[in-house]
Amino acid sequence: MVRSSSPTASARFALDRGELCQLARLGRQKVPTIARKLAAIRFFHRGAGEENPTDNAGVSAILQGIRRTVGTAAKQKAPATVDVIHALLAHVDARTLQGKRDRAILLLGFAGAFRRSELVAITVEDLSFSANGVDVFLTKSKTDQEAKGQSVAVLNGRALRPADRLREWLEAAGIESGPIFRRINRGDHLTSEALSAQSVALIVKKYADLAGLDVEKLSGHSLRAGFVTSAAENRASISRIMEVTRHRDPRTVETYVRRADRFKDHAGDSFL
Known part of the structure; x- marks a missing residue:
């Protein structure tokens, strides 16, 4: 025009x-x-x-x-809540390099509530491991257009252990610098080429299919949405959720909280 x-x-x-x-x-x-x-x-x-x-x-x-x-209604992808993550992980063959990589992607993407583009841009130099987990420094993200950088604390926890699984992948792949998530060719051969953002979605869909879940409803964004939903279901405060997700507007997080709480204290609880 x-x-x-x-x-x-x-x-x-x-x-x-x-x-x-x-x-x-x-x-x-x-x-x-x-x-x-x-x-x-x-x-x-x-x-x-x-x-x-x-x-x-x-x-x-x-x-x-x-x-x-x-119509203007957005088609919402289903969140990969902690139960979904367990279902996906059950079909990962962690004996292979590809399996170790995919497991680390699913866990880090979920535990850090990362966007697909953020996840594939992480380098070894951005990681700081500690006894509690791993700090991931994002040099730039959707909510940091001036590239000031943001640090995300990824808790290792007691069940999923995302930091441990990430370290296992890096050690098995021998990655000491550069992108942490890379393409793997046939024969389980690692390349130096970083994965694309679309690859994250394909990995989620691959294991969703193996787990018998609705592939069309899950995407790369499901990992991020799953963390917010799981945190809301476990009564985490909006401010604490935003520390991980880096949302700038609490109203966005409140949407997830309302979805997680929609059956709690329901108006029909006493008579339905």
């Missing part, structure tokens, strides 16, 4: 609006995604001192129509 008085530009702008509708109908672009793209267009036009084409009444009407027709 560009500002111009020429008929060609006007026609192109009309076509773009039509494409927005078509993308939404096909399910290729969700309403929040379309809204973000419009916001980017608005930002760059204002920065250039140009007239904002998204102020056009037609655009607003079309976007409002898309919201009514397609």
